[in-house]
Amino acid sequence: MRRRGPGAEHGRVTETIPGLFLSLPEVLLLLGAVALLVARRLPPAARRPVTVAAGAVLVPSALVLGVVGLRWQMLPVLSGAAVASAFALPPLLRRGAGRPAWRARWWLALPGSLACAGLIATGPVAAWAFPVPVFPEPTGAFAVGTRVVQWTDPQRPEGFTADPDDRRTVVVQLWYPARKSPAGVPRAQYLGRTEGEARTVSEALADGVGLPGFLVDGVPRARSRAVVDAPVADGGERFPVVLFSPGSSGVRSQNTAWAEELASHGYLVAALDHPYDSSVVVLADGRTIRTATVSSGDRDKDAELAAGWTAVRAADLGFVLSRLERLDHGETPDALAGRLDTGRAAVAGHSLGGAAALQAARQDRRFDAVIDLDGYPHGPTAPALEQPALALTQEITAGTDPRYLPRLTEALENNTATSYRLTVPGAGHLTFMDGPLYLPPVPSIVGTLGRTESPRVVAAATLAFLDATVRGRPGDVADALRAYGTVSSSAGARGTATPAPEPRG
Structure with a gap:
C-alpha cells in the first residue's frame, strides 16, 4: 500500500x-x-x-x-x-x-x-x-504519472563553473500515460518534489520578476493532476516523446498543465531544468543552484549572450533524448523501458526555450518536429530546419519588438519541411505557460483568454500539430490549427503534407 x-x-x-x-x-x-x-x-x-x-x-x-x-x-x-x-x-x-x-x-x-x-x-x-492554482483535468484517455530524474553528461564540462571536473547535470521531470490511481491518492506537488522545494522555486521565480515572494504563496500549495510514480499504462503501447525547455529563468514545471494534457493523450513529456539558467534548480543531494544568466543591457551583447545560452540548452535537449533512448532500451531497470517510441520525437520550448528547441532541431535530426511557444529565435538560422515546425505567438502589435517577426519568419521559411505560425487572439507571453492559472488576470501579463481557456487552447493546438506530424494522423494541419487563431504556413521542399517519420528504434 x-x-x-x-x-x-x-x-x-x-x-x-x-x-x-x-x-x-x-x-x-x-x-x-x-x-x-x-x-x-x-x-x-x-x-x-x-x-x-x-x-x-x-x-x-x-x-x-x-x-x-x-x-x-x-x-x-x-x-x-x-x-x-x-x-x-x-x-x-x-x-x-x-x-x-x-x-x-x-x-x-x-x-x-x-x-x-x-x-x-x-x-x-x-x-x-493570486489564487492557489487549480489545474485542468486532462481530457485524454490516460491517467497521468510523473517523476523526476537527474542525469549527468560525462562528455560535457559544466561551462558555468571553473571546476574542470564538473560535468553538466540536468534535472528532468517526466509525465507519462499511467493507469488510473485509486481515489484519494495524493496528487503531485506543483513546482517541486516536496513543498519545501516548491517554496524555494516559487520564491526564486517571484524574485526574478521583482515580486515579493508572499504574493504567490499559494503556488507551492498547489497539486497538479498527475500521481507521483503511478504505474505505467497497460496495453504495451509505445509513447512518442516530447522534450520541453522552459523560458528564460523558467523551470521544468512551468508548463505542467500542458505536459499533463499531452501525457493523457499518449505522449511522454520530458521537461528540463537548465542549471545556472533556470531561476533555481534543486539537485537530488539537496544542493541549490541559482541562476547565473544575467543580461547586460546592451542589445548586441545580450543577443550574443542569449545565443550562447540557447546553444547550451540545445545540447541539454539532445543529451536528454539520448538518455531516454537508453532508458527505453533497458540499460537500467525501469517501468518505462520498452514503452518509449524515441523514433518519434518532438522538441518544444517557451520563450528562450523555444529558441533552444529550434536550435536542437537543426543540430539533431532525431527530432521529427519542433514547437516554439512565443520564443524569439536566438542564434544562427543555419543549417536549415528539416522538420515540420509550429510557432505559437501572441498578436503582433506596435509594442512588439520589431525584430521579432522578421527573425521568426526567416527561421520558419528556412525549412525544407512545412512550417506553421499560429497567432492566438487574446494571448499574452505568459499565456503559453501556467501563469494564467495563478497570476492576476491582467491582459498585459497573461492575455485575455482566461484561466480555463488559456491552457486549453495552447495544449489543443499543440496536440493537433503533434498528432499530424509525429503520429501521422490524416488531416490538414493548417485547417486544424485555424480553430485556435490565425494560421500562416510556408511549404518546404517536401510539400504541404509531411508523412509520419519512420520509427528509428
Whole structure:
C-alpha cells in the first residue's frame, strides 16, 4: 500500500473550492467575519446568537489555518473580524455582566463598519487575483504519472563553473500515460518534489520578476493532476516523446498543465531544468543552484549572450533524448523501458526555450518536429530546419519588438519541411505557460483568454500539430490549427503534407 506523504492531509484541507479560490476553512473564516460585521445591525433578539455563532465559526477556522498555513490573503479578513468584534462584543459582555448595554451612535460606528467591510472584502479579491492554482483535468484517455530524474553528461564540462571536473547535470521531470490511481491518492506537488522545494522555486521565480515572494504563496500549495510514480499504462503501447525547455529563468514545471494534457493523450513529456539558467534548480543531494544568466543591457551583447545560452540548452535537449533512448532500451531497470517510441520525437520550448528547441532541431535530426511557444529565435538560422515546425505567438502589435517577426519568419521559411505560425487572439507571453492559472488576470501579463481557456487552447493546438506530424494522423494541419487563431504556413521542399517519420528504434 502506498504511504501517504507528510502534508497529504494538509493538502486536502487547503484545497481550494473551484470558482471561489478559497479553501473550506478560508470560506468559513470569511463567513464568520461577515456574520460578526452584520450582527450589530440585526434586531436585538438576533444579535447575541449570531455573534456567538460567528465566533464559533471564526475561532476554529483561524486555528486550523494557523496549523496548515495562513495565506496572506486572509490577513485582511482577520483584521476586519478584529475590528467588527470591537463593536459586536462589548454590548454582549456588558449585558452578560448585568450592566446596561451601550452601543455607539451609528455615525460613530459607520467609519469602523466601512473599514471592516473593506478589509473583509479585500480577502476574497486578493485570493482571486493570486489564487492557489487549480489545474485542468486532462481530457485524454490516460491517467497521468510523473517523476523526476537527474542525469549527468560525462562528455560535457559544466561551462558555468571553473571546476574542470564538473560535468553538466540536468534535472528532468517526466509525465507519462499511467493507469488510473485509486481515489484519494495524493496528487503531485506543483513546482517541486516536496513543498519545501516548491517554496524555494516559487520564491526564486517571484524574485526574478521583482515580486515579493508572499504574493504567490499559494503556488507551492498547489497539486497538479498527475500521481507521483503511478504505474505505467497497460496495453504495451509505445509513447512518442516530447522534450520541453522552459523560458528564460523558467523551470521544468512551468508548463505542467500542458505536459499533463499531452501525457493523457499518449505522449511522454520530458521537461528540463537548465542549471545556472533556470531561476533555481534543486539537485537530488539537496544542493541549490541559482541562476547565473544575467543580461547586460546592451542589445548586441545580450543577443550574443542569449545565443550562447540557447546553444547550451540545445545540447541539454539532445543529451536528454539520448538518455531516454537508453532508458527505453533497458540499460537500467525501469517501468518505462520498452514503452518509449524515441523514433518519434518532438522538441518544444517557451520563450528562450523555444529558441533552444529550434536550435536542437537543426543540430539533431532525431527530432521529427519542433514547437516554439512565443520564443524569439536566438542564434544562427543555419543549417536549415528539416522538420515540420509550429510557432505559437501572441498578436503582433506596435509594442512588439520589431525584430521579432522578421527573425521568426526567416527561421520558419528556412525549412525544407512545412512550417506553421499560429497567432492566438487574446494571448499574452505568459499565456503559453501556467501563469494564467495563478497570476492576476491582467491582459498585459497573461492575455485575455482566461484561466480555463488559456491552457486549453495552447495544449489543443499543440496536440493537433503533434498528432499530424509525429503520429501521422490524416488531416490538414493548417485547417486544424485555424480553430485556435490565425494560421500562416510556408511549404518546404517536401510539400504541404509531411508523412509520419519512420520509427528509428
